[in-house]
Amino acid sequence: MTGDSDGRRTNTRQRIREVALELFAERGYDQTTLRGIADQLGVTQAAVYYHYRTKEDILTSLLDDLIEGMDKIIEWGPTLEPGPERRLGVLERYSALLAATFEKAPQLIRFLQESQTSIKDMAAGAGIRERFQGLKALLVDPAADIEEQLSAQLALLALHLGTFALDEVDADRGARGAAALRVAMRLAGAEHPAGRSRG
Amino acid sequence: MTGDSDGRRTNTRQRIREVALELFAERGYDQTTLRGIADQLGVTQAAVYYHYRTKEDILTSLLDDLIEGMDKIIEWGPTLEPGPERRLGVLERYSALLAATFEKAPQLIRFLQESQTSIKDMAAGAGIRERFQGLKALLVDPAADIEEQLSAQLALLALHLGTFALDEVDADRGARGAAALRVAMRLAGAEHPAGRSRG
DNA sequence: GTCTATACTGCGATAGAC
DNA sequence: GTCTATCGCAGTATAGAC
Known part of the structure; x- marks a missing residue:
């Protein structure tokens, strides 16, 4: 029910989760920015917004x-x-x-x-x-x-x-x-x- | 060595600590703003800065x-x-x-x-x-x-x-x-x- | 599916009047 | 000791091109 491995062509969604968790754990939720997640992923911040509507959605997932x-x-x-x-x-x-x-x-x-x-x-x-x-x-x-x-x-x-x-x-x-x-x-x-x- | 009860004319410094801790505990450090502390105290944010040089200083104290x-x-x-x-x-x-x-x-x-x-x-x-x-x-x-x-x-x-x-x-x-x-x-x-x- | 560009908000901090 | 006013920056989020 988490939304993985459906018919998507990339795995960005899953990679966002991994990077986000890493940063959440390291610096805390508040101090983790969507720009930071995007940077570490090598995509832009807007790309993150494509996969998750909000920052909180990432946490929820x-x-x-x-x-x-x-x-x-x-x-x-x-x-x-x-x-x-x-x-x-x-x-x-x-x-x-x-x-x-x-x-x-x-x-x-x-x-x-x-x-x-x-x-x-x-x-x-x-x-x-x-x-x-x-x-x-x-x-x-x-x-x-x-x-x-x-x-x-x-x-x-x-x-x-x-x-x-x-x-x-x-x-x-x-x-x-x-x-x-x-x-x-x-x-x-x-x-x-x-x-x-x-x- | 904390800096209380010296020759000050008000107790704002101590009250800042009390309010800050309350908010830190309730919403976390990051989500607590200096404006929020000042508001609850009935003073302006700049008054807080008179007593503590930075937000981190409040925590330290x-x-x-x-x-x-x-x-x-x-x-x-x-x-x-x-x-x-x-x-x-x-x-x-x-x-x-x-x-x-x-x-x-x-x-x-x-x-x-x-x-x-x-x-x-x-x-x-x-x-x-x-x-x-x-x-x-x-x-x-x-x-x-x-x-x-x-x-x-x-x-x-x-x-x-x-x-x-x-x-x-x-x-x-x-x-x-x-x-x-x-x-x-x-x-x-x-x-x-x-x-x-x-x- | 990913991008650029940008709107908007709210933060910490500083300057200077009173 | 406290104020008003404001600066500079970083944050989330959105619109629309590719």
Whole structure:
């Protein structure tokens, strides 16, 4: 549904997305200009406008797949009873979604994590926030105490960090993702059904 | 050293800081304009320029005290041997620093957390990043495995979240901060000297 | 499908009066 | 200490040629 690989004669549309994401992640959304994207692509700024009606549309197109994936998890979650098993399932699925996202858009999660403020007033940004809360609600009872809620939020954050943090450590994305999943499981109490909620 | 309460006849300088932070946190640094700050203050944009030479100077002044506080912890840390005791001390001190920061600038940590990308190219932003790494280095051996490094980073992040996350929960800042500290301690292995580094 | 050229807006910053 | 006025520039976006 993203609009790739239809009958187009060039791949400019896809290349715009790649370059835009690179610049978004590096300098932030606001400081990334359409001229900058066009320059790096070797086309003019007007050519970018041909493919995307606005700058925000580029961002939206970048987030499409991720939002769709989050929705799938949010739909699936309630088919299980609340508990460690569901928490585990949510974390595993989200971890897989982030890994898939990384394949197509390596810097997207970092960008989302570190530019929340600048995109929260746009539809796509608000959509991500909303779904993030939806995922969190699958991990922890909204009536639970602060410590548990914080832990649940951190569990999701751990998965995010797994896609971009610790670049300096000599480990590939897969190893980081796996480590992040373990940390997240521990935080959310997704492994040993007993023995949490008291420290 | 921030420049308050000297022999000035008005408090505009301080009020600029308050309004600026509010807007930075709400819309981000880039989307906050000097005109916007001036308008909310009921003065003109030129009046703002009288007190701060540039927009970046306002940001810098906002981060001064925090950076100073981080430096103190980074100086103090190495006086202890690496281990659970030091980790506990670092987390406690950082938690206290964040609480003090919250008193003077309630939204500062949220802003830093959610606008990293947009300020990382400015001196003050880079300074914060640097010190954050310094704190992390006091919590975990740079040669440790990914899982431990991720946990250490998450521990610091937990303290950040304690200052602004979970607004919806009915608990005051103190309770959130205390809960965050407990979660951070668990993450960093700052309570039970044995029993970590293997999951 | 991509270009040139340009309209329009709003930004940060400065000069100089009061 | 604050103002009015304005400069220079960069941003998004559009019209229309090729």
